[in-house]
Every structure is written in structure tokens, then in C-alpha cells.
Amino acid sequence: MSEHSEIPAEGGDHTPVGSRRRFFCWVTRVAAGLVGLGLAIPLAGYVISPALKRRAQSWVEVGQLDTLQEGEPTQLDYVTIARDGYMEAKTQKAVWAVKHPDGAVTVFAPLCTHLGCGYHWDATDRRFKCPCHGSVYDVTGEVVAGPAPRALDRLPTKIEAGRLLVMYKEFKSGQKLPVEL
Amino acid sequence: MKQGPVYTWLDRRLNLKSVERTLLDEPIPGGASWIYVFGSATLFLFLLQAVTGMFLAVYYAPTPDHAYDSIQFIEEQVTFGAFVRGLHHWGASGMVIAIGLHMLQAFLYGAYKPPREVMWMVGVVLFLIVMAFAFTGYLLPWDQTAYWATQIGLNMVGTVPLVGEFLMKVMRGGELLGALTLSRFFAVHVLFLPAILLTLIAAHLFILRRVGPAGPWTDERAALSRETFYPRQVYMDAVVMLAVFAILSSLALLLPFPLTDKANPSDTSFVPVPEWYFLFYYELLKYVHGPLEPLATWVLPMVVILGLFLWPFIDRNPVRNPIKRPVALVSGLLFLLVVFALLGLSLKNLYAVPRVDPALARGHALFAQFGCVGCHRIHGEGAAIGPDLSYVGDTRPERAWHVKHFRDPQSVSPGSFMPKFPLDDKQLNDLTSYILSLKRTP
Numbered sequence: 038m039s040e041h042s043e044i045p046a047e048g049g050d051h052t053p054v055g056s057r058r059r060f061f062c063w064v065t066r067v068a069a070g071l072v073g074l075g076l077a078i079p080l081a082g083y084v085i086s087p088a089l090k091r092r093a094q095s096w097v098e099v100g101q102l103d104t105l106q107e108g109e110p111t112q113l114d115y116v117t118i119a120r121d122g123y124m125e126a127k128t129q130k131a132v133w134a135v136k137h138p139d140g141a142v143t144v145f146a147p148l149c150t151h152l153g154c155g156y157h158w159d160a161t162d163r164r165f166k167c168p169c170h171g172s173v174y175d176v177t178g179e180v181v182a183g184p185a186p187r188a189l190d191r192l193p194t195k196i197e198a199g200r201l202l203v204m205y206k207e208f209k210s211g212q213k214l215p216v217e218l
Numbered sequence: 219m220k221q222g223p224v225y226t227w228l229d230r231r232l233n234l235k236s237v238e239r240t241l242l243d244e245p246i247p248g249g250a251s252w253i254y255v256f257g258s259a260t261l262f263l264f265l266l267q268a269v270t271g272m273f274l275a276v277y278y279a280p281t282p283d284h285a286y287d288s289i290q291f292i293e294e295q296v297t298f299g300a301f302v303r304g305l306h307h308w309g310a311s312g313m314v315i316a317i318g319l320h321m322l323q324a325f326l327y328g329a330y331k332p333p334r335e336v337m338w339m340v341g342v343v344l345f346l347i348v349m350a351f352a353f354t355g356y357l358l359p360w361d362q363t364a365y366w367a368t369q370i371g372l373n374m375v376g377t378v379p380l381v382g383e384f385l386m387k388v389m390r391g392g393e394l395l396g397a398l399t400l401s402r403f404f405a406v407h408v409l410f411l412p413a414i415l416l417t418l419i420a421a422h423l424f425i426l427r428r429v430g431p432a433g434p435w436t437d438e439r440a441a442l443s444r445e446t447f448y449p450r451q452v453y454m455d456a457v458v459m460l461a462v463f464a465i466l467s468s469l470a471l472l473l474p475f476p477l478t479d480k481a482n483p484s485d486t487s488f489v490p491v492p493e494w495y496f497l498f499y500y501e502l503l504k505y506v507h508g509p510l511e512p513l514a515t516w517v518l519p520m521v522v523i524l525g526l527f528l529w530p531f532i533d534r535n536p537v538r539n540p541i542k543r544p545v546a547l548v549s550g551l552l553f554l555l556v557v558f559a560l561l562g563l564s565l566k567n568l569y570a571v572p573r574v575d576p577a578l579a580r581g582h583a584l585f586a587q588f589g590c591v592g593c594h595r596i597h598g599e600g601a602a603i604g605p606d607l608s609y610v611g612d613t614r615p616e617r618a619w620h621v622k623h624f625r626d627p628q629s630v631s632p633g634s635f636m637p638k639f640p641l642d643d644k645q646l647n648d649l650t651s652y653i654l655s656l657k658r659t660p
Contacts, residue, residue, distance in 0.1 A: 076463075083301075084276060
């Protein structure tokens with residue numbers, strides 16, 4: 038609103054001028070600002086909220102310990118119920134598990150650390166190989182060849198009464214260090 | 219006030235000053251007044267509905283599979299979700315009130331008289347569009363109230379002779395109230411109606427600027443003060459908008475508006491209650507039965523709508539001073555009296571405070587104590603092993619049956635695996651009272 042208004046327009050001889058005019062103008066702005074803020078803050082939160090929500094994580098049983106062979110990576114498939122907004126979706130996940138001589142188990146996240154392709158275990162070469170860009174990992178998950186920036190990501194595991202439980206996570210691809218999504 | 223460099227820069231190119239003058243220096247005959255705020259309050263509410271509606275659409279899914287869940291998601295999971303939905307819900311009511319007051323002001327001030335007949339007629343159509351918004355928006359949550367209220371609304375359209383049946387099917391998108399109904403109501407609510415409304419608001423405002431505001435009802439009063447729209451009328455409008463926003467925010471925060479159960483087409487005993495602004499009409503339909511029913515369902519509404527629309531041509535008295543228009547004033551008053559009497563009656567019937575029987579609370583406590591929710595579900599809470607008890611008071615209203623059943627479930631319901639619970643006679647009665655209270659309408 039402008040300075041022109043210090044001079045009342047033709048036909049507006051009762052139009053307020055001076056400090057009275059400034060008062061009305063000020064109140065108008067405050068009212069507009071309050072309504073604007075009162076809307077902008079909740080609406081921003083409303084839109085942003087899903088981006089700030091962490092995925093609910095829980096332990097999921099992925100298999101029986103005795104089905105794993107020592108030193109032989111095994112792909113374990115399991116079904117989990119994932120919340121997708123207001124829907125519940127059954128999703129199938131697969132992780133790679135390696136049993137150690139002491140009975141401990143290492144579980145690798147199923148995605149290559151380079152760009153997130155699914156890799157597989159080559160039993161003859163005894164290497165994890167990614168078909169996309171040729172990243173190669175050894176049985177401990179360390180990078181042997183290819184563009185992968187870091188070793189395979191390990192998932193938290195626990196063993197309860199012979200059952201293997203995993204907390205599934207996803208990590209940012211292409212980073213030197215694992216960054217959880 | 220100083221003008222920023224951006225404004226000056228733009229002004230040099232776009233010549234904004236003259237637009238500003240046109241917009242703000244419009245003369246208000248007789249000077250600014252708090253009585254003129256209802257139009258801008260209505261416009262503000264429309265903008266608020268548009269903004270909150272856009273944001274609701276961010277999460278809403280217009281299919282029977284997901285509509286209810288997506289609204290529940292907004293209510294429970296989304297930050298400020300309940301607030302945004304609350305604003306939209308209460309904003310709808312606010313809009314009906316604001317339009318009502320705006321029309322009342324225009325009526326009292328005779329602002330529909332020449333040369334403003336077209337502005338009034340466009341206004342009446344705007345009012346009808348808002349009612350169409352209310353009707354189509356009501357179905358979208360896809361809960362029991364939404365479903366059955368819409369069912370009734372559509373059936374009322376069906377009573378119109380000759381075309382009614384066909385019209386109803388078109389509105390419903392076929393034989394069933396279902397997926398096709400929901401998606402067309404959604405499209406109409408969020409795309410078609412806003413387009414029509416925006417066009418008509420533009421027309422309404424265009425006419426306002428062509429003929430000017432009506433001002434006081436006598437030329438002498440209008441001549442008393444001459445003042446421009448800015449700053450005092452703008453200030454009054456802004457204060458009222460802030461007040462409206464404050465009221466709606468408080469309502470949205472303090473009075474949550476929960477969903478009823480998810481729409482269940484097979485549950486024909488659900489008694490829906492329309493929004494308060496349709497209540498007078500709902501009440502009217504209770505008194506008219508049999509062959510006279512079409513009179514109430516469509517003849518009367520048609521007459522009232524046409525009467526409103528053509529009012530500038532019905533009331534040909536050129537005087538605007540309400541005191542000198544007894545016929546118009548009395549007929550307006552009578553109309554309001556009938557509407558509010560019906561609304562009052564309806565509210566009285568609906569919200570007559572039911573006497574709370576202390577036995578219900580004791581029965582409820584027993585229900586919790588014996589872990590009945592382990593098998594029975596009430597409004598979505600509890601396991602679905604035994605029958606759902608949400609409305610058992612409607613489906614099985616006999617007290618004796620329940621008493622007998624609690625004593626020995628298998629005696630009245632052979633094969634039931636419900637266990638016997640150790641209840642004394644008083645507890646039996648309390649629990650039965652509670653169970654019988656589980657009804658749709660208290």
C-alpha cells in the first residue's frame with residue numbers, strides 16, 4: 038500500500054490521513070501476518086511430517102540358524118509387513134547371512150554399496166558380485182574390485198532359541214561411510 | 219509507508235500504481251462500516267477452504283478402499299493433520315454462516331434492488347454452489363455418516379418426477395453408491411465446483427465494481443460521509459478475518475471431529491445425522507409423509523430457491539429503507555423464523571441430554587474387568603473372535619435374552635464357545651444395561 042494515499046482520493050474527503058491512517062494500515066498488516074503465520078506453520082509441518090518420520094524398526098525372524106552352513110553365504114527370504122502411509126503392504130525382503138565357526142552370524146544388507154543393485158554370491162569364485170557395475174566383495178563383505186566405495190553394509194542381528202533375527206535397514210549408496218536411511 | 223525497491227522496479231514496468239488506486243480508492247458511500255464485512259469474511263473463508271482443501275488432498279485417496287484410512291491417517295499420523303482437517307470442517311460451517319449473514323445484510327439494506335439485481339442473482343447461485351460443496355464434501359471421509367447421509371440425499375433427488383430417477387443415477391454414477399460415486403463426488407468437489415465458484419466470484423466482484431457498493435439505504439445518509447475502501451474498510455475486513463481465523467483455529471484445536479465407523483453398505487440400520495445447516499430441512503421431512511412427500515423433498519426447495527433467485531423482480535418496491543418495506547421484511551422474517559424453528563426442534567430432538575444411568579458405567583467396568591475385548595470388538599477396539607458388539611443394542615434389544623445368555627451362553631446360543639462368567643444378579647443387570655446401550659442413537 039502506498040504513499041499516494043497520504044492525499045485522499047477525490048470523493049474520499051472522510052478518508053483517514055496521517056497517524057490515524059498509519060494505525061489502520063498497521064493493524065491490517067498485523068492481522069494478515071497473524072493469519073499467514075497461523076496457516077504457514079501448521080501447513081508446513083503437515084507437508085513435511087512424513088519426511089521427518091523414521092521408519093519403525095523391529096526385529097524380524099529371517100530363518101533358523103541350523104539351516105546355515107558355516108562360511109557359506111545364504112540368501113534368506115522373508116516377508117514383512119511394511120506400513121506405507123495409510124496402507125499396509127506385505128513386502129518380500131532378502132538378506133545374505135554367513136555363519137562363523139563360533140556360531141555368530143553376519144548378515145549383509147542385500148544392496149550393493151555402489152548404487153544399490155542387488156548382488157549375488159558366486160560360489161565358485163567365493164565372491165559377492167554385483168551385476169550392474171562389476172563391484173566384487175569377499176565373504177567378509179570387503180571390497181575386492183569395482184567401483185563400490187565401502188564394504189557391504191551389516192545389519193544388526195540377534196539369535197534367540199536357534200532363530201536368527203534381523204533389524205532391516207537401508208543405507209545411502211555411493212558414500213564412503215554407511216549412512217542409514 | 220515506504221515502498222520497496224522491488225515494488226518501484228515492477229511499478230515502472232507494469233504501472234501498478236493505477237491498479238492500486240483502482241483497487242483501494244473505491245469510494246464507499248456513507249463511509250466504511252462493520253456491517254459491510256460479511257462479503258469479505260465469506261471470501262476469506264472460501265480461500266481458507268481452498269488452501270486447507272489443497273493440503274488435505276496431499277494425503278487423501280478418493281477410493282472406497284483407502285478414503286477412510288487416508289483420513290484416519292491425516293487425523294492420527296500427520297503432524298497438524300487433525301488441525302488442517304478441523305479447519306476445513308469448521309470452515310465449511312463458517313462459510314454457511316458468513317453467506318447467511320451476507321445475504322441477510324444485502325436483504326435488509328435492499329442491496330438487491332436496481333441496479334444490483336444481477337449481483338444478487340449471482341450471489342444466490344454462489345450460495346447454491348457452496349451447498350453443493352457441502353453435499354459433495356460430506357461423502358469424502360467415507361464413514362458411516364458420510365455414506366448414509368449421501369444415500370439419503372441421493373434418494374431425495376430420486377423423488378423429483380420424470381427426471382429424478384435418471385438424475386440420481388447420474389449423480390451416483392450407476393446403480394450403487396460406491397467407487398464411482400466417491401470418485402465423481404471427489405472430482406466435483408475439488409475440480410468442477412472450484413472452477414465454477416471462482417468464475418462466479420469473479421463475476422460477483424466485477425459487478426460490485428461496475429455498480430459500486432450499495433451503501434446506506436437513503437441518499438442523505440450516503441452523503442454524510444465519503445471515504446475510500448482503503449484504509450478503514452480494509453482494516454475492518456482484516457480484523458474480522460483474523461477473528462474468524464481465531465475462532466476456527468480454536469474450534470479445530472478444541473473440538474476434534476472424529477470419524478464414525480468406516481462406511482458399511484450392508485448396515486442398513488445406521489441413522490445418519492446431516493450437518494447442522496441441513497438440519498432444518500431434515501426436520502421438515504419428518505413432518506411430511508405419503509403423497510405429500512415430494513412437496514417437501516423438491517417442490518418446496520425449488521420454490522424457495524427460485525423465490526430467492528428472482529427476489530429482485532418479486533419485490534419491486536424501489537425504497538431501500540427496511541422500515542418502509544414491511545411486506546418484504548415480514549416475509550424475510552417469517553422465512554427465517556420457520557428455518558430456525560425447525561433447526562431448534564431438530565437440535566432439541568437430537569441433543570436432548572440423555573439421563574445417564576449409573577448402571578451403564580458399572581456395566582462398562584465389568585466389561586473391562588472380565589476382558590470381554592479379548593473376543594469382542596466395539597467400534598474397532600477388541601478382537602474379532604466373537605460377534606462385533608458395536609451396535610448389539612440395536613441388533614438384539616431383548617434384555618431377558620442377554621441375562622440368560624450371560625448366565626449360560628450355550629443355553630440361548632448353542633455351540634457358542636463363550637465362557638460362563640461368575641456374575642451375581644446385580645452385575646448381570648449392570649452388564650446387560652451396558653450391552654443394551656451399545657446403539658447407533660442413544
